[in-house]
Amino acid sequence: MSANDIASADRLPALAESIIAAYFSKNEGPLFAAVADDCTFVSDQGTTIQGVEQLREIMRKRTDMPAMMVRETDFRLVSAPEEAHEGSNAVVTGSYKLYSSPREQLLYAATQFVTMCFTLTDKGWRAFHMHTSIKPSDSVQEEIFPIKASRETYEYVREILRTGSKAGILPSRIMLENNESSRYVNPDDILFVEAEGKRSIVHCLHTTFPVSSLISEVIPQLPGTFLRVHRSYLVNTAHISGMRKYALQLSDGTEIPIPERRYAEVRREIALRATGGLG
Numbered sequence: 238m239s240a241n242d243i244a245s246a247d248r249l250p251a252l253a254e255s256i257i258a259a260y261f262s263k264n265e266g267p268l269f270a271a272v273a274d275d276c277t278f279v280s281d282q283g284t285t286i287q288g289v290e291q292l293r294e295i296m297r298k299r300t301d302m303p304a305m306m307v308r309e310t311d312f313r314l315v316s317a318p319e320e321a322h323e324g325s326n327a328v329v330t331g332s333y334k335l336y337s338s339p340r341e342q343l344l345y346a347a348t349q350f351v352t353m354c355f356t357l358t359d360k361g362w363r364a365f366h367m368h369t370s371i372k373p374s375d376s377v378q379e380e381i382f383p384i385k386a387s388r389e390t391y392e393y394v395r396e397i398l399r400t401g402s403k404a405g406i407l408p409s410r411i412m413l414e415n416n417e418s419s420r421y422v423n424p425d426d427i428l429f430v431e432a433e434g435k436r437s438i439v440h441c442l443h444t445t446f447p448v449s450s451l452i453s454e455v456i457p458q459l460p461g462t463f464l465r466v467h468r469s470y471l472v473n474t475a476h477i478s479g480m481r482k483y484a485l486q487l488s489d490g491t492e493i494p495i496p497e498r499r500y501a502e503v504r505r506e507i508a509l510r511a512t513g514g515l516g
Contacts, residue, residue, distance in 0.1 A: 246317035246327045246355075249362060253329040253353045254312045256364055261305035261335060263296060273356065273365040281349060281371040309334040325357045347371055411458050413439060413448045420446060424462075428487050430455055430471040442489070466495050466503045474507055 252271060259268035269289055278286040286292045312331030321327070332350050354366040410421045415436075422441060431438045432452040439446055439455075448455065452471055456463065462475050470493050472485060479486040483500055485493040495503050 246314055246321055246362075249314055249317070249327055249329050249355055250312035250331065252355075252362060253331055253351070253364070254307075254310050254333075256353070256367070257310075257331075257333060257351060258307045260296075261307055265293065265296065269293065271362075271364060272367075273358070273363040276364055277366050279368040281369045306336045307333050308336060321357050323357055323359060327355045327357075327362070329353045329355070413446075413455070413458070414450070415446065415448050420448075424459055424473070425475065427459070427463075427473050428476050428489060428491065429473060429493060430459075430463075432469040440491070464503070464506055466493060466499070470494070477507065480504065480507070 255267060256271050259265075259271075269292075272289060272292075274289050275287075276289060276292070278292060280286070286295060310331065310333045312329055312333075315328050315330050317327040318325045330350070330352050332348060334346065334348050336346050349369050349371050351367060351369045353364050353368075355362045356365050410423050413420050413422060422439070426441045426443075428440045428442065430452055431440065433447070435449075435451060437448050437450055437452045437455050439448055452465070452469070456465065456471060459471070462473055463471055464474050465471050466485060472487070472493055476488045477485055478488045483495050483497055485495060485503075487493065
């Protein structure tokens with residue numbers, strides 16, 4: 238690539254898009270190669286990150302944030318010099334949609350906007366300021382969610398359920414064993430699983446049956462909608478209809494106790510499963 242090609246501001250929309258994609262996919266190499274050492278990053282939550290080292294530290298600490306897919310991008314060059322030289326500045330704005338992987342426990346979808354400022358260095362264009370914001374979204378309160386979720390997240394979950402079931406991506410049944418017999422059940426029909434000694438009791442919408450497995454051995458067979466709220470209870474959060482202090486209410490009226498010491502943690506986990514909870 239010639240020096241003129243490197244200095245051309247026309248390539249900045251594609252560079253901005255690659256920076257966003259690298260950040261949300263946690264691909265540090267391309268990200269840090271394209272930003273200035275003293276860059277400033279202001280997130281949609283109002284958090285300000287100053288410099289590459291702080292950005293690197295935060296990214297590595299954020300193990301709870303799932304890798305995100307960037308789709309439906311639209312990046313545009315809005316300000317650039319006619320003849321760029323070292324020290325010249327340019328501005329790119331853009332929009333994109335973020336989606337968590339359908340296989341993540343925390344599902345999330347949102348439209349975000351970004352303004353990205355670049356400066357031309359002896360090594361090429363580098364981003365020195367990035368500011369992201371999120372598009373306001375209507376909230377949804379329906380039986381599928383125990384709390385309000387954004388409209389975009391709600392529609393994304395519905396689409397995953399529709400297309401995943403048709404394509405066979407989402408398992409429709411799992412096998413649970415009791416001594417020498419086996420039972421096939423749709424996880425969506427399970428309300429909760431209860432520990433009983435060295436076995437577990439599976440409570441479904443229309444039936445209840447024992448399995449010869451500890452509750453800890455049942456957990457890996459179930460999807461991410463299930464949450465262990467108590468050492469003796471594993472709950473399908475899709476069937477939570479209400480929550481009060483130290484208890485969950487399920488869609489069939491059953492109340493599941495929550496230990497006082499775990500109440501705040503359980504409440505937060507239920508919220509994350511409905512909204513995706515990216516901070």
